Amino acid sequence: MNEKNLETSAGSSLSAEVFEAHRPHLRAVAYRMLGSLAEAEDAVQETWLRASAADTSEVANTGGWLTTIATRTCLNVLRSRATRREEELETAYGADRPDSRPSPEQEVEAADAVGIALLVVLDTLTPDERLAFVLHDLFAIPFDEIAATLERTPASARQLASRARRRVRGTTPAAPDSxxxxxxxxxxxxxxxxxxxxxxxxxxxxxxxxxxxxxxxxxxxxxxxxxxxxxxxxxxxxxxxxxxxxxxxxxxxxxxxxxxxxxxxxxxxxxxxxxxxxxxxxxxxxxxxxxxxxxxxxx
Missing domain, CATH: 3.10.450.50 (Nuclear Transport Factor 2; Chain: A,)
Structure with missing residues (x-):
């Protein structure tokens, strides 16, 4: 059964089966946005709660729609970090679902797959810069879609990604390491x-x-x-x-x-x-x- 048939059978509500098909992509986006697998899992769960309660009868692109919900959820988390203590960040997500939290080994595997240095540089970006860079440079999402998520113009979204890209690459020429x-x-x-x-x-x-x-x-x-x-x-x-x-x-x-x-x-x-x-x-x-x-x- 393809995605279209699944959505039709579910009427105007998103089926769990369709959502599960998109979960790996949503988790990948959320992890690069947040840098923590535990936080990413919670963002994906929040995406499911919001999406399952929404009317999908007018949704033409389910993947894009879910990605928008997930990235807005992550954006809210990033914007709230500046006003929250570090220890709260490390315990707030998934506290009521301890069995669902990723293991340290899973966190290490995820960090290795993305790259420690990239996660560190992403953590230095503003929330809007991080979103623009992650969506465009890592997932090839067009700037007009990113702009809609950020409520900015496409030109502004492009500038955000460009600033983030310079930070990722660095401005100091690499030393001639042997x-x-x-x-x-x-x-x-x-x-x-x-x-x-x-x-x-x-x-x-x-x-x-x-x-x-x-x-x-x-x-x-x-x-x-x-x-x-x-x-x-x-x-x-x-x-x-x-x-x-x-x-x-x-x-x-x-x-x-x-x-x-x-x-x-x-x-x-x-x-x-x-x-x-x-x-x-x-x-x-x-x-x-x-x-x-x-x-x-x-x-």
């Missing part, structure tokens, strides 16, 4: 995610220096750790954090960004010895002022 730099950073992430201590030690120069600012642990003073084995042990202790960490351009140089639910918590910058490809220095930055001063872009 293949050794890329291999070292990628391998460092893989080793910390899997807890492979020996592989991590092999990546580090024997005299490697790790520095972490006071907000990382936190401590009154910056932390300095010396030596490959000591640095590797510290990295192993942060294996759980590594699950929400991914490659990013940090002031034009390849590094790592940790961002649970798409919200930046800390970054790691690396110095790699050109000849050996070993990591000679790692800096961990978590102080809000320092993070805000960084230009983070998609690698």
């Amino acid at each position: 293949s050794r730099q890329q291999q070292a950073v990628t391998a460092f992430l893989a080793a910390t995610r899997t807890g492979d201590f020996e592989a991590l030690v092999a990546l580090l120069h024997p005299d490697v220096v790790l520095t972490a600012d006071p907000a990382v642990i936190p401590t009154p003073e910056p932390v300095v750790v010396l030596g490959a084995h000591t640095v590797a042990k510290g990295a192993m202790a942060a294996t759980g954090r590594a699950q929400f960490t991914g490659p990013a351009l940090l002031d034009g140089a390849l590094g790592l960004a940790m961002a649970p639910n798409g919200r930046l918590r800390l970054v790691l910058t690396f110095t790699v010895e050109p000849d050996s490809g070993l990591i000679t220095a790692v800096e961990v930055i978590a102080e809000p002022q320092r993070l805000a001063a960084l230009e983070l872009a998609v690698a």
Whole structure:
């Protein structure tokens, strides 16, 4: 049975079967809008509640109509974030449906599929910029449809997407990272995610220096750790954090960004010895002022 027949059989109401056919797309849009799989699932559920109560007799494009409802729902969430505390954001969605909340593994899988750096940059955009960029650049929705959702002109929607695109790409030219730099950073992430201590030690120069600012642990003073084995042990202790960490351009140089639910918590910058490809220095930055001063872009 095709979508048209399903809608006809349901009269002027949207059938659950038709909605379920659109759920994967709606979830994908909502996740990129909100950066949290749990919040995305709640936005999709809210879309179903609104759509199922509406008269669909005049709806010509069910997919587009549902996408509009979902994105407006997400837009309301984004606009409300500035006036809500972080802890409320993390507990409000799905609190009455704990069994329906995505697992940490599902959140990690979703973040990896989209890209940690992209989620972080999207989180820096205004709600309208984020909507315009996500709908147009990621889902190829025309600007006239986006404009209707935002209640703006198509030209204004185009400008929003353009500003967001520049932020995603970054304005600082990418540093000429060697293949050794890329291999070292990628391998460092893989080793910390899997807890492979020996592989991590092999990546580090024997005299490697790790520095972490006071907000990382936190401590009154910056932390300095010396030596490959000591640095590797510290990295192993942060294996759980590594699950929400991914490659990013940090002031034009390849590094790592940790961002649970798409919200930046800390970054790691690396110095790699050109000849050996070993990591000679790692800096961990978590102080809000320092993070805000960084230009983070998609690698």
